[in-house]
Amino acid sequence: MKLYDMVKAPNPRRVRIFLAEKGVTIETVEVDIPGGANLGSDYLAINPRGVVPTLALDDGSVIDESIAICRYIDALHPEPNLFGREPLEIARVEQWQRRCELEGLFNIAAVFRNTAAPFANRAMPGTAPSLPQIADMAERGRVLTRHFIDALEARLGESDFVAGDRYTVADITALVAIDFAKWVQIRISDAHPNLQRWYATVSARPSARA
């Protein structure tokens, strides 16, 4: 197995943190997305979608959605458990993983991809159609990111971790989202004491450096 990676990008980091929590090591290959390497013929021969992270299996096939890669690793290495054990915990982990992704990470990405100069004519990742940036989408993304941060602050007033009383994949997505938000100048503050407490805890885990 080989993981096509980009050290600075948020989605590959989700997979690297997941692997670190599982104690699993996979050979990684850095792909220079701002330089366009993900759209070069060498990389497209590996993954025609041109997206990162991509897990290349030994038979040449690839898995290329971050959470799909995590579920593959999880099925091979079930412990420590990160997706929940009993029905209600499984549901809470999925619910909060999705909220942190759909309301958090993706809105921050909407701000970034619709404003960052290197993506001026490729507002969508990989080989998706070339599309111009939409300034109003970036603005909407900012409003929704702040709304998400407030929702997460409220949630972390109810429980120690995002999905409940222990660390799960939902915390990984939330941590990556909060760090990614800094790229678009949105930061948690003293108005978010629960988020600050949680952020200190999850950032102190060795996996956060992955």
Added chain:
Amino acid sequence: MKLYDMVKAPNPRRVRIFLAEKGVTIETVEVDIPGGANLGSDYLAINPRGVVPTLALDDGSVIDESIAICRYIDALHPEPNLFGREPLEIARVEQWQRRCELEGLFNIAAVFRNTAAPFANRAMPGTAPSLPQIADMAERGRVLTRHFIDALEARLGESDFVAGDRYTVADITALVAIDFAKWVQIRISDAHPNLQRWYATVSARPSARA
């Protein structure tokens, strides 16, 4: 348990088809979203996010992301299997479920919510901030929906079902997406023979009427 539902809306349909495939019956309560019932105080007392579908448990807590609801049902009723059995199948189901959702369903929703008159000042679902529609997002959504349909056509030239050789939750999301696309006048055609073959097969299952 009680499922807050809206018969015409795509996300609740995903859950209803999933339940039908599992052979599980849950009491449903119709919520009139176009009429604003999901934002009324009665419904917000059940789910403060104001979204549908919502599964209300007997202890008063709720689960409210479609796939989180499906995973809860799956954990209670593992058979028939719809999320994959061995590691690679689990990964493929997750990968394709996500692609059908992120590239399909969500782009179609972007067209719909940014053009439909009833959502003029609430382009986001539930109690998310009131936001004006963005015409350029609708147009982008159209381009990306067509791109997704082409990708799904190619995929269904490789395998009988979306995630492989049997019916899974990825087919449910894909079916709901293809039917939802009609709302914004995007239809599969004779240019999509594999999609047409697959669509006839999955639409003929009794669950498709759920």
